[in-house]
Amino acid sequence: MKIKRLNEKVKRQSKKIADFKTLIKDLKAKKFMNDEYASVLEQCAGPKYFLKRQIAKSVGLPMEKQYSEEIRKFALTLHFLSPKAYNFVRRTYNTCLPHPRTLCKWYQNVNAEPGFCTEAFNALKLKAQTSEMPVLCALVLDEMAIRKSLCWDPQTKTYYGRVNVGTECDMDSLEEANECLVLLLTCINGSWKLPVGYFFITSLSGEQKAALVKICIQKCEEVGIKVVSLTCDGPAANFSMFSELGCNFNSNDTTFTHSNSIIHAFIDPCHAIKLLRNAFGELRVFYDISGRKIDYTYLEHLQNLQEAAGLHMATKLTKAHIIYHKQKMKVRLATQLLSDSVADALEHCLELKIEEFQGCEGTINFLRLINSVFDVLNSRSIRPPGWKKAIFSGNIGLVEALFEGAIAYLQNLTLPSGQKLVDSRRKTGFRGLILDMISAIKLYKYLVEDIKLLQYLPLYKVSQDHLELFFSAIRARGGFNNNPNAVQFRAAFKRLLIRAEIRDAGLGNCIPLEQINILTCSSKTDPITTINELTERNSFVELPEDDSELYDEFINCMYNSLPNYSESVVTYIAGFIARKLARSLKCDICAILLFGNPNNYKQSLITKKNKGGLVYPSKDVTSVLIKVEKILKGVFDKPLQSEKYYLHVFTFFMEHFDEVSIFKSTCEHDTNHRLLLIKSILKTYMDLRYKYYGKKKQKKFLFVIILTKSYYFAMSNCVLLNPKI
Incomplete structure (x- = not known):
């Protein structure tokens, strides 16, 4: 009986003395704080200091009279974020945290007057x-x-x-x-x-x-x-x-x-970039020292092209980046607009000989220069590649050359009237960047070369x-x-x-990714069962008995030509899918079949965007995705019926893939692997496309809700002002 009582006592103590992670989970479950604040609390104190006081109080041992620095930091931070959460934690965990009056005494020691x-x-x-x-x-x-x-x-x-x-x-x-x-x-x-x-x-x-x-x-x-x-x-x-x-x-x-x-x-470089973007968006047209035209219209054409095709050319460009006037304070919209990725997209459209982008060389050069300068001014360490590397002895010559050319370039930008931008009413952003480049070089020479207190200069610190x-x-x-x-x-x-x-609560950067179980080489697994498990989805819709119209529609889509722009972007996405699937494959032969020869993609978007981390897909992967994209072009044109097309596209392609020579070399290895490999490529790509399509539809739906609520409140106010309405 004594042992039983002691065991029960230990169980009660184990429930009361929970670990630090359980405490954080309780706070998130009760919605006292979000994930970002929870991560802050995890860094303030660990189980060692928190549980030490809790165990001592529950057992009856004498506790330290003074709170440790970690407990003080955790208590002050939690109370700052939410007094309600602080009281909950203090009650739940046996009042091991100081009383709020004690915190007030700590605060009273600080004057903090203006x-x-x-x-x-x-x-x-x-x-x-x-x-x-x-x-x-x-x-x-x-x-x-x-x-x-x-x-x-x-x-x-x-x-x-x-x-x-x-x-x-x-x-x-x-x-x-x-x-x-x-x-x-x-x-x-x-x-x-x-x-x-x-x-x-x-x-x-x-x-x-x-x-x-x-x-x-x-x-x-x-x-x-x-x-x-x-x-x-x-x-x-x-x-x-x-x-x-x-x-x-x-x-x-x-x-x-x-x-x-x-x-x-x-x-501040971020403020300078925003002012420069505002001047570019409102003045519309600049001219550089060579007389080349820098036109904001090209960015609008690019956004319209991506929106119409439903495929982004490896850019984050959206309508909010172009029509930014209600979000001028967001640095993200300015830096993503004046970026290297947008310049690459414009250059590739120029190579594809799209009529709207003829003569955009000046705009491309302008975007690349601004992006490179901002990367240097926002650098943090010497580990990142390219211009994002902080200034040190190994790249000071390149940075000086970049800044010298950029200063001369910005000083000679002119308006259509001939007036220089650095002398115009919108000069602040341009003069600010010039000032930052001059000061950055001087500060590096002062701290690194003259007084030698630093090995490199992280400009983000200033x-x-x-x-x-x-x-x-x-x-x-x-x-x-x-x-x-x-x-x-x-x-x-x-x-x-x-x-x-x-x-800052907006620093959360955790995106959960869904795992896809594909391709195992175990001989004990029935291939038919594997295929059925792989294609099993709750959102699938049963095929209709008479699908002749769908068959004719898909056949026409299969043999229609895809525009050069869409084909180039699909090829770029094919490299991403090949790399993603190769990480999950256990079969080495199938993984090798996903990758192709870089010499076949010399003029592609992948080569233009590659800085060492991209992969080149095989012709078979690209062929599968191009055919699927042709089918999806007809699907997205019918948004009301789009949910019914997922399984139709899937089954149609799987029934007719024998007509095309795809992954033939897998036949000698394992015939079932050929089927599963194509199936995995199709599923990954279609999930990616439908996710983008659904996200775009969701934004439109939210916009309609906002307009509806605004209309409702406007009408309510009118009724209050004039009951006759």
């Missing part, structure tokens, strides 16, 4: 004292919109919401602030960032911003931190700030000095992305409140300053 944060500079001083080498930092500043309102804070018994730059003045005489200027330091030779101050403002002149920057740099020098760069976006006030600091952009002088320290000026992610965390505090008020901003800033490890 102005420069004393606690942040104390942390920087400690970091500089414990570091074995000089700490190099990039200073970033930007404004965030806040709600214009006065708010009472019961803890400090103070009204917040008026202009406050950290000075003790009569707050009642100042106007209400609508922006918050934040200064943040990002370590270049480390992996941390820290906000050092914020100011509630309405608008600041360049002279006022320059004064704040000088004070910030002076404080950093006093605690032993070396600031080497200053980054901001492109408003006129920021250019005026650089002039006040000592930069002269007209003579390409992009540096200024402060207490014998050289500081390099940067305009970008404004780190501050934008900080703003995203601030907004997430209020349930993604785009315009928090002054009290909400101050509270979120205070919590983020105290060890809260917060990331």
Whole structure:
């Protein structure tokens, strides 16, 4: 009986003392947080520290009086993300986490009033004292919109919401602030960032911003931190700030000095790319130094061609990239539009002699140049290939040549009227890129060649992305409140300053892929059973008794010619399918039959896009997919009946594949493998095409729902305003 009681006690303890992964699963199951925040919590503390306190409390052993750094970090982060989730975890796991009042006491030790944060500079001083080498930092500043309102804070018994730059003045005489200027330091030779101050403002002149920057740099020098760069976006006030600091952009002088320290000026490359895209989309036509036309119309033609054919030429170009006016702030749309993949697609259309793309050489050159420059300015390490590699001794000559040519190219771009773009009203994006290229080379020579504190220069560390992610965390505090008020901003800033490890919620990059069981070489498996299991799908529709019309329709499709554009894209997709199937095949002979000779694809899209990782399909794989695409052309033209065609296409091709010589060399190896190999190719390709087709239809359906709801609310408002309606 004693053993039984002890066993039951152990079972109860094992249920109560769950592991750390179970805790995270419970939070996700109860929808207290999403997957991105769950991954953040997993990095804050592990089972060792969390379970140590839980076991000690359940057994009755004395616990440590002070919480460990890992527990403090986990508790503050979880409470920041969701107080409700924090209370749930604390109750469920035997109150092993500190009480919320304890967290409030930790917060009370930080002032976090508007102005420069004393606690942040104390942390920087400690970091500089414990570091074995000089700490190099990039200073970033930007404004965030806040709600214009006065708010009472019961803890400090103070009204917040008026202009406050950290000075003790009569707050009642100042106007209400609508922006918050934040200064943040990002370590270049480390992996941390820290906000050092914020100011509630309405608008600041360049002279006022320059004064704040000088004070910030002076404080950093006093605690032993070396600031080497200053980054901001492109408003006129920021250019005026650089002039006040000592930069002269007209003579390409992009540096200024402060207490014998050289500081390099940067305009955020992402903002520069967006401004450049906006100028290109609205002005429509540029001319380069050779007189070649750079026309936005070619991008529209490419998007229309891909939409009409239902096949994308290895680009991410969509209608949102072309009609971007309601999504101007999305960097993704700008960089994917002005990209190498779009340039490759235009060049291939030119090789296919499609009439709409004749004369697009200037546009291709423009896209390639902008893409290469942005890759260098957004580089992170020396491991990626091509221009995405960070600047180091092995590629500095190539980068200098690229930047020299790009600067001359951008300076000589003209409008149809003959005016240079760098002198026009839309000059900010072009001048910003030129400024960044000059500063990047100077910063590399200063840090790597002169003072020799770095082996390579990761230019991503000087970008404004780190501050934008900080703003995203601030907004997430209020349930993604785009315009928090002054009290909400101050509270979120205070919590983020105290060890809260917060990331942007839009960084999730996990896509589940469905496994397809195909092709085994076991002699114990019945081939007929394997075929039936492989083709078994719940979504299949039974064949009608009289399918003569379908037969005639498919026969006509089989012998129609496919346009050169579609055939080129299908060949490119064939390489992807060959590589995907080869990873799952256990039969080496069948895997070899999927790949072809690269010499047969010299003028193909695969050769143009290949940078070492693409594969070339065999003629048999390409032949199968081209025939299937011909059939699907007729299927997609009838969207109301598309679900009934899946099995029809499948069975039709399988019944008539003997008419064509496909994978004949497999006959000597295993006749059943020939059938299964063709079946696998068909299934993979059709799943891919129907997934794209369904995604496109879903977007149209959601658009109709949005329009319907908008119409409903508009009519409701009209009825409220005028009951006679």
